[in-house]
Amino acid sequence: MVIIILLTCLFLMIMYHCVVYYGRSGRLINQIPGCIHLPIPGKGLRICWYSPGAKWHKRRKILTPAFHFSILKEFVKTLIEEGNRAVKSFNPAEESIIEDVMLFTSHHMLNAICETSMGISLNDSDQSQQYRQTIHHMGKLVVNRFFKPWLFIDTIFNLTSQSTTQSKYLNILHSFTEKVNQIRNTFRSVEINNIGIIFFFVFVDGHDTVATSLCFSLLLLAEHKDIQDRVRNEINEVMQENNGKLTMNALQNLPYLERCLKESLRLYPSVTFISRLCTTDLKLQSYIIPKDTTMHLFIYCLHHDPNFWPDPEVFDPDRFLPENIQKRHPYSYVPFSAGLRNCIGQRFAMLELKAMIASLVYNFYLEPVDYLKDVSFKLDIVLRTSRPIRMKVIPIKRE
Numbered sequence: 001m002v003i004i005i006l007l008t009c010l011f012l013m014i015m016y017h018c019v020v021y022y023g024r025s026g027r028l029i030n031q032i033p034g035c036i037h038l039p040i041p042g043k044g045l046r047i048c049w050y051s052p053g054a055k056w057h058k059r060r061k062i063l064t065p066a067f068h069f070s071i072l073k074e075f076v077k078t079l080i081e082e083g084n085r086a087v088k089s090f091n092p093a094e095e096s097i098i099e100d101v102m103l104f105t106s107h108h109m110l111n112a113i114c115e116t117s118m119g120i121s122l123n124d125s126d127q128s129q130q131y132r133q134t135i136h137h138m139g140k141l142v143v144n145r146f147f148k149p150w151l152f153i154d155t156i157f158n159l160t161s162q163s164t165t166q167s168k169y170l171n172i173l174h175s176f177t178e179k180v181n182q183i184r185n186t187f188r189s190v191e192i193n194n195i196g197i198i199f200f201f202v203f204v205d206g207h208d209t210v211a212t213s214l215c216f217s218l219l220l221l222a223e224h225k226d227i228q229d230r231v232r233n234e235i236n237e238v239m240q241e242n243n244g245k246l247t248m249n250a251l252q253n254l255p256y257l258e259r260c261l262k263e264s265l266r267l268y269p270s271v272t273f274i275s276r277l278c279t280t281d282l283k284l285q286s287y288i289i290p291k292d293t294t295m296h297l298f299i300y301c302l303h304h305d306p307n308f309w310p311d312p313e314v315f316d317p318d319r320f321l322p323e324n325i326q327k328r329h330p331y332s333y334v335p336f337s338a339g340l341r342n343c344i345g346q347r348f349a350m351l352e353l354k355a356m357i358a359s360l361v362y363n364f365y366l367e368p369v370d371y372l373k374d375v376s377f378k379l380d381i382v383l384r385t386s387r388p389i390r391m392k393v394i395p396i397k398r399e
């Protein structure tokens with residue numbers, strides 16, 4: 001009896017919520033992304049990703065100069081320094097095992113994004129460790145809420161223990177955004193008043209996505225020794241031409257590594273799906289998607305579709321030779337989304353990936369300890385493995 005009463009109350013609350021907040025269209029499906037009620041610190045995500053045209057356009061315009069070539073060129077020095085730091089974190093005299101490759105890449109990518117975008121150098125202080133962990137815990141909370149529509153309703157969510165935990169996490173994260181706020185005047189490239197944008201831009205867009213991609217790229221190279229050797233030869237050549245140093249020019253001159261990264265993003269896209277709200281009725285080949293419907297595009301499935309990708313599970317960087325790209329449907333490969341709202345940081349991301357991989361592959365042989373075929377994934381904001389994956393690094397002796 002009690003359960004029936006509770007369920008009835010829950011139903012009435014959901015209906016009330018629909019009518020009050022979504023009265024104009026009145027369809028539950030519109031709520032599925034739950035973006036309005038996702039526990040995002042600040043308004044960054046909503047404004048940047050989900051806001052209607054005019055607002056989004058304004059924000060995009062503000063952010064765009066930050067990714068200009070001349071700015072990226074400045075950033076590259078920091079990225080290369082971070083690559084060197086990653087190399088120095090291993091004993092140069094003997095092989096080491098990275099116990100959790102994702103943790104390793106996440107650590108270095110967070111350093112890189114904080115230093116490039118905000119001039120903050122994260123050290124290994126307790127506070128920065130706490131930030132890193134909180135980001136991951138927040139991710140889990142967001143995803144958990146995302147798949148439980150009844151928790152979209154703040155009144156219900158506030159009754160759960162997750163709400164208290166969320167407040168605790170948000171306090172930690174907000175204290176960091178306040179620190180960012182203090183140094184906002186020194187923020188080198190963009191004038192932004194909404195600290196929430198910086199927060200999300202830095203941590204989710206610019207950190208976790210690249211860390212995930214770096215993790216899978218390293219693991220793929222470790223498992224494919226022939227491809228790894230070819231990447232290393234290319235890096236050696238470029239290093240020789242640049243007096244043993246990595247530079248922006250050098251990074252732009254690594255076409256084979258670039259193909260490997262693209263193929264890695266095909267097999268393991270960091271962002272597994274994107275969502276769009278249909279603003280008009282949309283006619284597909286055999287369906288009409290009505291206005292106001294939320295659509296989800298599963299990038300992961302698209303990238304594994306044998307209609308576009310023969311032997312989709314095979315790691316083959318030559319799929320991205322120019323002549324092969326030309327033969328494919330332009331939207332069969334969208335790791336950075338496509339169209340107006342595509343990823344603004346994609347060039348920056350590729351530079352980060354190249355800088356890190358070039359430093360590591362130049363100095364170490366990578367060998368697998370765990371294999372990707374044995375890995376299972378879990379639900380999260382970005383693609384994540386359900387348990388840590390290990391990899392071996394063996395120093396390369398140079399004269």
Ligand code: HEM
Pocket residue numbers: 048049060063201205206207209210213269270271274275334335336337340341342343344345346348349
């Ligand atoms: C491998 C790395 C990355 C991947 C796979 C990736 C993927 C994506 C995807 C799929 C979207 C579209 C989301 C949607 O439509 O809902 C997106 C948007 C975005 N990304 Fe990235 N991203 C990466 C790295 C970065 C980096 C390094 C930054 C910034 C430093 C960044 C900043 C953004 C921003 C600001 C947006 C929103 C763009 C807009 O709505 O105008 N991303 N990203």
